Amino acid sequence: MTDLFSYNKITAEIAEEIRKKIGANNVSTDEEKLESYSHDEVPQSNYGRKYIAELLVFPESTQHVSEIMKIAHDERIPVTPRGAGTGLSSGALPVFGGIVMSFEKMNRIIELDEDNLTITVEPGVVTAEISRMASRHDLLYAGDPCSGDASFIGGNIAENAGGNKVIKYGATGAQLLALEAVLADGSVTWFGGKRRKDVTGLDFVHLMAGSEGILAVITKAVLKLLPLPRHSVDLLAAFPDARSAINFVPRIVTEGGLIPASVEFMDDKALKLVEKYLNASVPAGDAGAALIIQLEGNDEERLEEQFEAIGKLSQRHGAYEVYVADTRSTKERIWQARKGVPEALSAFYSRYTKEDLVVPTASVPKLLEMLRGETEPYGLEYITYGHAGDGNMHCTIVCPECDNWHDRLHAAQQRIYAKLIKMGGTLSGEHGIGYKRRGYMKFFLDDAQIELIKRVKLAFDPQNILNPGKLVDWGK
């Protein structure tokens, strides 16, 4: 077998051929532009060097994508599909150069089908636009990543983005009915259809969710819609400490008997950091920890009963104050705190690593205890926030004054991951593996499964040209 990672460079002739196929205005070799498409939102301190593409392409249609892939396949050139660049795992870095394929010009909402409750979109549509379009028709698109105001739906699918409503509706993958995909050799095919059930073939629709662009290129998606819940209420419960807040989370379902749309967590450090960043007080800003609980329903009275019951239940379990938000402005105030955490982190720290640990929901208290135990000995600090309702915590490790940052971090990570595995947890819940975490995959998946991932990748892409080097450790 020839080296899977030996690629050809893009010659002037190849670039010219691509310009001819998709139009010169959809191709760029501008250095500044190449530079700005060379990273996502992982701080560069995580991987040191820059990975610059040779050519940027901005296809306007499935046909364009197919033409580009045919050329890349014939010439053996790597292609890295790219959404809005909001990724958190260096998944869109063109590690082997070649082509970066940006979807910003494929940004049309093609159809909203009220009879079948579906919306068909191109991959470059900003996720929040899908939600807004749906809600104008009294419908809900249930995918809700925190990056939704910026990220593209194509990237959400490639990463199987989670977000705030996974506990009730599932992650992005659960919203998918069908995908149009361009295969590595340029063939165009449809996985699934506008159908609520389908066993005609293998389920490639859901295999594509979270496949990080290594299998095929998404060119259209058909997403499920639901009737829009008529009312929603957000509670913010302030607890004296992280432990009591986290211990309360499973009670919402087991004692409260209902599935909220969201249960979000912030520890004291996250609350204080966001207050500092916003330069304003936030609700429960001085709490030891806070939970945001969102409830939805069609019956206002019933919803009121529910949030009162959950509020009382939280107080029985240690909450000392409960804020209720049922207007747009009070809700925004509550969510501003939660959604501001990532920005606050990158504003105040140039060097940090955001973990995306996920454990069985009932093990979140144990996870937080473990994190303390495994970071303190290395003199590291951590800020924890995230999706407590589904067990996915974004523990962000920082150490502004540390020398030997990478050594300390890697030593702590190895211990954290070893304990994580013992509690049934894993490496990433929603941010993905990409290039950032590939070296740790061997701790979480056995050799047989890692080999299987590689074989399936090469079954889709025998030339290994689609986003090569990602998801598992290829020794490169």
Next chain:
Amino acid sequence: MTDLFSYNKITAEIAEEIRKKIGANNVSTDEEKLESYSHDEVPQSNYGRKYIAELLVFPESTQHVSEIMKIAHDERIPVTPRGAGTGLSSGALPVFGGIVMSFEKMNRIIELDEDNLTITVEPGVVTAEISRMASRHDLLYAGDPCSGDASFIGGNIAENAGGNKVIKYGATGAQLLALEAVLADGSVTWFGGKRRKDVTGLDFVHLMAGSEGILAVITKAVLKLLPLPRHSVDLLAAFPDARSAINFVPRIVTEGGLIPASVEFMDDKALKLVEKYLNASVPAGDAGAALIIQLEGNDEERLEEQFEAIGKLSQRHGAYEVYVADTRSTKERIWQARKGVPEALSAFYSRYTKEDLVVPTASVPKLLEMLRGETEPYGLEYITYGHAGDGNMHCTIVCPECDNWHDRLHAAQQRIYAKLIKMGGTLSGEHGIGYKRRGYMKFFLDDAQIELIKRVKLAFDPQNILNPGKLVDWGK
């Protein structure tokens, strides 16, 4: 490449080796037994000849499965995993002989985890037992295939079984959190975990759902549970004809604004057939068509409002009578009619083919019209029932007095499938492709996708020993 379908026979030595590994009491070559494991519930008239295994094995553990697979892999012997034999696509037929692996001895419920809302089971557990165990803990297992009183959960997963509650909860695949799997070479691995989110690797959990035993052998499954809805009500609405019943279905969501747990349909012929079979009248037995609508909720009063609203809405859309069932006995009476249809069909017809057509939900009325148009010219009759809420209709084609049954049937199927594709429909919603429908796959999936399915199958199973010859047409 050597012929993918050239296998070795099981010699006395190989059989002895297997007996040693898993115990002689777990191996059988009894002819009557081999005969009874040679078919599922597809009438034999559909494929003519019998496919008999050389050896039956009844593993009691993952270890046993692994040992058997290692031997089969080394000796190049086909292995057909088998659940309860309730399949409807000849998926468990040992088409190339070899080993049939029955899971009837791996039938333990391993754990019900109330804190994480999961249940962990072996593949041979009868699906209804899972539901009963969950409900004893006030929890719901939301998978609900019509065969649930007999079928095994392993078979449900392999077929991505649908059933009565897909409209609200999704099919079996949507209930999966994790699978323990034995790969073709005998390696044991876990896909997923007891986690609500997981992007650590490719999503092989959902790829396994509906993969018909061609990728790997399922040895354990972790399934999601939900809080059990405290109340449920079933409505049976009698309509003058199929068209008015079917036209009403999408209104439940779009005008009624709620997602029922089930919407089931029976045409006049299905109702009469089941009355004849039960030798008793059924509710709406003389209707032109009937819908069963199941609503669930925690608040009895609110549920009452809902079913009254849906009842009135149905009457505005042509229902002339609405039965409400809210006790166990009245509910059973309603569901007895629906669940009795498959048995009634096989009692009265020795020659029939049950289609599993699925279309976008709003296209069900067009589907029924089309079926009439494409069967009548061939002198064929059809009986239609199924899951109207998710667009999946079990149209069963019969013709008791016909000569040239196969010719007429195939001619009608070709025309039905061509029109089905035009309306965005596909070949199978929940029964699977198996051996029965493989020849029709080329109408529904393009060559690129069929090749991809084959390459992914061989990425999992390079020796092609796991349930060979199924899902797509391999030219064998």
